[in-house]
Amino acid sequence: MTLLSIDWFFIIEKVLLISGVLVLSLVVAMYSTWGERKIAAWIQDRLGPNRAGPMGLLQPLADGGKLFFKEEIIPNTSNRFLFILGPSIAMLVACMTSAVIPWGDTLTIAGREISLQVADVNIGILFIFGVVSMGVYGIMLGGWASNNKYSLLASVRAASQIISYELPMGLALIALLMMTGSLSLKDIVEQQRHGLWNVVYQPLGFFIFLVCAFAECNRAPFDLPEAENELNGGYHLEYSSMKLGFFLFAEYINMFISSALMATMYFGGYAFPYMDKLGVDGNILTLLGFLALFIKTLGFIFFFMWVRWTVPRFRYDQLMRLGWKIMIPLALVNMLITGALVLARQH
Amino acid sequence: MQALTNRAKAVDRRPMTFMEKLYIPAIAKGMTITFKHIFHRKATVSFPEKKRDFSPVFRGLHILNRDEEGRERCTACGLCAVACPAEAITMEAAERKPGEENLYREEKYAARYEINMLRCIFCGFCEEACPKDAIYMSETFAPANYQRKGFIYGKDDLLIPDPKEGK
Numbered sequence: 405m406t407l408l409s410i411d412w413f414f415i416i417e418k419v420l421l422i423s424g425v426l427v428l429s430l431v432v433a434m435y436s437t438w439g440e441r442k443i444a445a446w447i448q449d450r451l452g453p454n455r456a457g458p459m460g461l462l463q464p465l466a467d468g469g470k471l472f473f474k475e476e477i478i479p480n481t482s483n484r485f486l487f488i489l490g491p492s493i494a495m496l497v498a499c500m501t502s503a504v505i506p507w508g509d510t511l512t513i514a515g516r517e518i519s520l521q522v523a524d525v526n527i528g529i530l531f532i533f534g535v536v537s538m539g540v541y542g543i544m545l546g547g548w549a550s551n552n553k554y555s556l557l558a559s560v561r562a563a564s565q566i567i568s569y570e571l572p573m574g575l576a577l578i579a580l581l582m583m584t585g586s587l588s589l590k591d592i593v594e595q596q597r598h599g600l601w602n603v604v605y606q607p608l609g610f611f612i613f614l615v616c617a618f619a620e621c622n623r624a625p626f627d628l629p630e631a632e633n634e635l636n637g638g639y640h641l642e643y644s645s646m647k648l649g650f651f652l653f654a655e656y657i658n659m660f661i662s663s664a665l666m667a668t669m670y671f672g673g674y675a676f677p678y679m680d681k682l683g684v685d686g687n688i689l690t691l692l693g694f695l696a697l698f699i700k701t702l703g704f705i706f707f708f709m710w711v712r713w714t715v716p717r718f719r720y721d722q723l724m725r726l727g728w729k730i731m732i733p734l735a736l737v738n739m740l741i742t743g744a745l746v747l748a749r750q751h
Numbered sequence: 752m753q754a755l756t757n758r759a760k761a762v763d764r765r766p767m768t769f770m771e772k773l774y775i776p777a778i779a780k781g782m783t784i785t786f787k788h789i790f791h792r793k794a795t796v797s798f799p800e801k802k803r804d805f806s807p808v809f810r811g812l813h814i815l816n817r818d819e820e821g822r823e824r825c826t827a828c829g830l831c832a833v834a835c836p837a838e839a840i841t842m843e844a845a846e847r848k849p850g851e852e853n854l855y856r857e858e859k860y861a862a863r864y865e866i867n868m869l870r871c872i873f874c875g876f877c878e879e880a881c882p883k884d885a886i887y888m889s890e891t892f893a894p895a896n897y898q899r900k901g902f903i904y905g906k907d908d909l910l911i912p913d914p915k916e917g918k
Binding site (some may be wrong): 443446448449450451454473677711713715716 | 781784786791
C-alpha cells in the first residue's frame with residue numbers, strides 16, 4: 405500500500421514550482437523582446453518603443469496580440485503534421501531546460517523543505533545537453549516541412565551550425581566537470597558557494613561556452629539560420645501567426661535559459677559573495693539568492709543583446725572555421741590543462 | 752599619380768598581426784563604443800508631443816497679407832508669378848468696383864490667386880518680388896492630403912483673416 409500512497413504536498417509543490425518557472429521564463433522572454441528593442445535603440449542613439457504604455461512596456465503584449473490575430477497560413481505543399489510539430493518542438497524544448505536549474509536554495513514553509521529546483525537529477529548537465537540538441541529538430545522539421553528550398557537550406561545551415569558548436573560547448577563543460585566532479589547543477593552551485601566562482605578556475609572554458617551559447621541560441625554574430633536582413637527569414641520563411649511567434653519566442657526563452665545556465669555553472673548561481681556571513685538565514689537568504697541569480701541572468705541577457713548590436717554577422721565559412729579549427733582545439737587544450745592541474749592537485 | 756586632395760589615405764595592406772587575428776581586442780573596443788552610446792543624448796524627437804523649432808529664416812506656406820484696415824494688399828500685378836522659378840503661381844486680375852474700397856486697397860485686385868504647393872519649391876522669390884508687401888512665407892508647412900488638387904491653395908487658404916472681423 406505504501407507504493408500507492410501519493411505525497412500530495414509534493415505534487416502540489418512541484419506543480420506550483422513548474423508553473424512558476426514556466427511563467428518566469430515566459431515573462432522574461434516576453435520582456436526580452438522589449439529590452440532587445442530598447443537596447444538596440446539606445447545603442448543607436450534612438451529612443452525605442454515608447455508608444456504602448458509607459459516606456460513602451462505594453463509593447464510585448466501588443467506584439468503578441470498582433471501575432472495571434474495574424475492570418476494562419478499552412479502551405480498546400482507542406483507536410484501539415486510536421487509543419488505544426490516544428491515550432492511546437494522548438495517551444496517545448498526551450499521550456500524544458502529550465503527544469504534542472506536550481507533557482508535558489510531551499511525554502512522552509514510549514515516545516516517542509518522546498519527546494520527551488522524542479523528536479524535535482526544527478527545528471528543535470530547531461531539532461532540539458534540532451535534537451536538542447538533536440539532543439540535542432542524543431543528547426544530542421546520546420547524548415548523541411550515547409551517544402552520551400554530557402555527554408556530547407558536555412559535549416560540545413562542551422563543544423564550544421566548547432567551541431568558544430570555543441571562539440572566545443574561539451575568539451576568546455578567536460579573541463580568544468582573534471583573540476584567539480586559532479587553533473588548535478590545543485591552540487592556545482594554549492595561548491596561555488598563555499599569556494600570561488602568557477603569562472604576564476606575556468607576563464608577559457610567560460611569564454612568557449614559563452615561563444616557556443618551565442619551559436620546555440622542563433623544569436624548575432626552567429627544568427628545565420630535566421631539572418632533577418634539577408635535571407636527571407638531563414639527556416640521560418642513559410643511561417644505566420646503564432647507559429648512564427650513560437651519560433652521567435654523560443655529563441656528568447658533559449659537566451660534566458662542559457663544565461664541562467666552560465667550564471668549557474670560559472671558565476672555561482674544563487675550564491676553571492678559573503679552570503680553566509682550576512683547574518684540572515686532561511687527563507688530570506690533563499691530569496692536573496694534567487695534575486696542574485698536573476699540579476700546575473702539579466703546581466704547575461706544584456707550581454708547577449710549588447711553583442712548583437714555591436715558585432716556584425718559572421719560569414720558561413722568563417723563560422724565553420726571558428727567552430728572546428730579554433731573553438732574545438734581551444735576546448736581540447738583547456739581540457740588538457742585542466743586535467744593536468746586536477747592530477748597535480750591530487751598528488 | 753597625384754591625389755586631387757590631401758585627404759586620401761593609403762590602405763594598410765600588411766598582414767594582420769596575432770593580436771589583430773584574435774579579434775577580441777577589436778570586439779572589446781567596439782563594445783565599449785556601443786556601451787558609451789547607450790548614455791548619449793538621443794537624436795529622436797517625440798514628434799506629436801515635441802516639435803523641433805524652425806530656423807528663423809525658414810520659408811514655409813505662403814500667406815496673402817492685408818493692410819492695417821483689413822484690405823487686401825495684392826494688386827494682381829503678376830510679378831510673383833513671373834519671379835516663380837517653378838511656375839507655381841497663377842492669378843486672375845479684376846477691377847475694383849465702386850463701394851469695394853474697404854475690401855481692396857488699389858483699383859485692381861486678384862479675383863483668383865492660386866499656388867500649387869506641389870510645384871512650389873519654397874525659394875521665397877515671390878516674397879522678394881512683391882512690390883506691395885502682399886505675399887509672405889509663414890513658418891508652417893503644407894499638411895498631407897489625399898488628392899493632388901488638395902495641394903492647390905486658393906485665396907481662401909492663403910489670405911490671412913481680416914483683423915477687423917475679429918473685433
